Amino acid sequence: MIYKDDPDSIRGFLEDTSNLKGGHTPGVFFPETVDELADLLKSAIREHRQFTIAGNGTGTTGGRIPQGEYVVSMQKLDRIGEPVPIGGDRAYITVQAGVLLETLQKKVEHSGWFYPPDPTEKLCFIGSTIANNSSGARSFKYGPTRNHVARILLVLADGERLNLSRGVCRADKDGLFRFTLPSGREISFKRPEYRMPATSKHNAGYFSEADMDLVDLFIGSEGTLGVIAEADLLLTPLPSAIISCLVYFRKINELFRFVDLLKEPENAVVPRAIEFFDSHSLEFLAEKYPEVPARSGGAIFFELETTTQREEGDLDLLFALMESCNAMTDESWMALDRDEQERLREFRHALPLIVNDWLSRQHESKISTDMAVPESAFRELFDFYGSSCEQEGFVYIIFGHIGDAHVHLNILPRNHEEFVGAKALYRTFVGKALELGGTISAEHGIGKLKSEYLVGMYHETGIGEMVRIKKYLDPYLLLNKGNIIPAAYFETNTIH
DSSP states (O other): OEEEOSHHHHHGGGOOTTOOOOOBOSOEEEOSSHHHHHHHHHTHHHHTOOEEEEOOSOOSSOTTOOBSSEEEEOTTOOOBOOOEEEETTEEEEEEETTOBHHHHHHHHHHTTEEOOOOOSOTTSBHHHHHHTTOOOTTHHHHOOGGGGEEEEEEEOTTSOEEEEETTSSBOOTTSEEEEEOTTSOEEEEEOOOSOOOSOSOOOSSOOOOTTOBHHHHHTTSTTSSOEEEEEEEEEEEOOSEEEEEEEEESSHHHHHHHHHHHHOGGGSOOOSEEEEEEHHHHHHHTTTOTTSOTTOOEEEEEEEEEOTTTHHHHHHHHHHHHHHTTOOGGGOEEEOSHHHHHHHHHHHHHHHHHHHHHHHTTTOOOEEOOOBOOGGGHHHHHHHHHHHHHHHTOOEEEEEEGGGTEEEEEEOOSSHHHHHHHHHHHHHHHHHHHHTTOBSOSSSOOTTTSHHHHHHHHHHHHHHHHHHHHHHHOTTOOBOTTSSSOGGGGSSSSOO
16 A cells, blocks of 8 residues: 655645645555555544545546545556457446546557547546546437446445446335345445436436436445445447537527437437537637637537448438528538547637636636536526626636537636626526526536535435435545535534
């Protein structure tokens, strides 16, 4: 077991991309085997230790930033297996928690396989993507990470291991999970009793539904119920060809009509990703890409998996859809080969870099939303974002996963007064999303930054259900305290 407590080694674990300040820890443990991880947790009560489990620092909600706890870094648990075909055009691969997403995707593609989850940050740990149920652009077709997890090896707070394959343990008709640990200890508890929002993406709080698989309780639990040490991930055959396109529109209503057509099953195209850029996003991108048309009111990026036999027919259909919506076809960007698709991918990912550079000159942090609402309410939330920011005179951009009725609004303050006003407006947006039946987090999770807003979503009774599950599986609150559930809810035995 490697342990470091010098300031230089600790410093990097006191931050992630959330900009949360005030992190502190006595030291950082680096288990190199699952046995070392289990032994570390097993000794926690005797050694009077609590732990924050650290991914690779790519999170946006402060989840890995310790508040006085010891840190457990997963980076040394980085073994990766080989793809194993399982029939029916499927395969799986066994990976430890510290494997980088980028490493996994490159390895399986080299063997002709494809791992669909694609969060923007490729340097995240696989264990973190499971603990946070990560999603991304391709979630429109393939869903979030939970859809691609066949097995997890979990180390519980007391050091016991739970090797859990999907389908082995499900909640019964009364909502009860029943299973036996390797030690012989019998476990029985009821799933959380609350209703999940009717959104295509949701990543806020513990998962719950009738007849649910126990695996799904731990996926998205942000390391609060156990430490994911290893997983079997499902793979599909690598697509033989991809059509990528960035389509510009003069009018936002024509853009929305195009999105509706892309999503209609009778049109015989099933994009794996449908992404949005508003006019303000395009203005930022035009600083680096002068070919962006100045009169564009917005743009849609989409990807479609195809074959050499179908490609020509798919292109004809796509051009017909574009023309029917008055798309700026001549100015749009079609990428059919790998090099051109890589250039288009760089265009997509340039936006946050350009915006962050702009923000650095303002000396303020952006305010970002991650809400999603049911499809029927999406336009109302979208228009509310824009009209509210315009009324306040804020600089802002709206972009993201329009196919899943989930876009990100970034307010870009030019001074501290605007920052304070933007934070206040964020609370208004939370209320609006909840009023429309949505979720406060579609993909980034809750961590420490958003736990207070979770109370507004689930209310006291729902938070009480999460506390019940947490205390059952981690009675001494050893793991990731302060993530998801506000710490104040553990100060007494009753929910206040």
